Amino acid sequence: MIRSALPLAVLSSILLTSAALAAPSVVASTKPIQSLVAAVMGDTGTPTLIVKGAASPHTYSLRPSDAAALESADIVFWTGHGLELFLAEALETLSTRAQVVELAETPGITLLPLREGGAFEAHEHEDEDHAHEDEHEHEDEHDHAEADGDMHFWLDPQNASLMVTHIAATLAAADPENAAIYASNAEAELARLTALEAELTATLAPVAASPFIVFHDAYQYFEARFGLTVAGTVTVSPETMPGAARIDALRAKVSELGATCVFAEPNFEPAIVRTIVEGTDAEAGTLDPEGASLTEGPDLYGELLRSLASGLVECLG
CATH class of the missing domain: 3.40.50.1980 (Nitrogenase molybdenum iron protein domain)
Known part of the structure; x- marks a missing residue:
């Protein structure tokens, strides 16, 4: 009878290689953030999204499943203080083992000042x-007063490009085995963002x-x-x-x-x-x-x- 099973040594090698290439457990706060992280991660894994569906980060309350995801995360990407207020305390108490990345601190990012009172006219x-x-x-203006600037910075595609670069660098440092994949995916996403900006400039003119x-x-x-x-x-x-x-x-x-x-x-x-x-x-x-x-x-x-x-x-x- 012909045996189809792999030798134990070969099987062990495959399992070790798969484990080495496994991506870290990643959590992203909102849909726009999760989208950019997912584009960089590609096939290595899917970042868990906290604010799902039609929920708003302005009024969101954590669910038990969210708390579990934060507790088990290796990396958490969020916008930062001043927008996702529901996350600030949770990150300190639940994500004690995770690397927490506040994307408002992305190198080179443009943060515009809050317009007076929000009602800027x-x-x-x-x-x-x-x-x-x-x-x-x-x-209660305290909700937005904690931010140093307007926290909706993802709506500028040039800021998004900087975020993609920062996300890729963060993932590569945490997961060197997949660094080349993250770099390649980031390069492709940057090209898409450049084309998107040109497209929307023409559309909105x-x-x-x-x-x-x-x-x-x-x-x-x-x-x-x-x-x-x-x-x-x-x-x-x-x-x-x-x-x-x-x-x-x-x-x-x-x-x-x-x-x-x-x-x-x-x-x-x-x-x-x-x-x-x-x-x-x-x-x-x-x-x-x-x-x-x-x-x-x-x-x-x-x-x-x-x-x-x-x-x-x-x-x-």
Whole structure:
């Protein structure tokens, strides 16, 4: 009878090689971060995502499965303090054995300052101050005050390129056996990001001068990279819905600026936006800065930025 089993020594060698090539256990906080990490890891492994589905990092609460993933992680990639507040304490207590990588500290990354109060048009018009006073008294600005800058930096593809390079270097240092794979995958992702920026520059050019209002100030990096004209925000903080005075002030702002569109977000109540545009010439649209409606994975980042561009062109055009 012919035996098909491999000799024990050969089998042991194969098992040892497979173990050596096994990627570290990696966790990523949000969909855009997970997408970039997944692109670099490729076939070596899949990073575990914490904020899944349509959940928002602004309002997320950890689940038992999330805690287990953080406890067993070798590397955790997150945006940083000032956005994913639900993770700050958990990383200190659960991820004691993991390398925690705060991508806001990526070498060379551009961090823009927070615009005043989040409602960045308010300080330019002192007559509106009292209209917002009641809302500001009830809003907790501490959530965003912990950050040194605006933490939505992933929406600039040039920042994403720097993040990819940093992610690849981190993975290679932790897992030298797969370093060449990480470097190759990162190089391919960088080429895709360069092409994506050129594509979106051409797509958005026709609507760049059209003013619009967004739900919260999440788009400063996208606006700066592609020369867009964001006129203001519906709410100062996405954790707190705007009051009646704020809505009335925004309705006046829409008419004053001739804003073409007011954009909701899928994580939050769109009825507020419909109320703001009612009786004005503006239309209501939806922008999704975190990929709430997209499927997680390496392709999400490009889909995310393209969906922002298509949403803007559809409404503003």
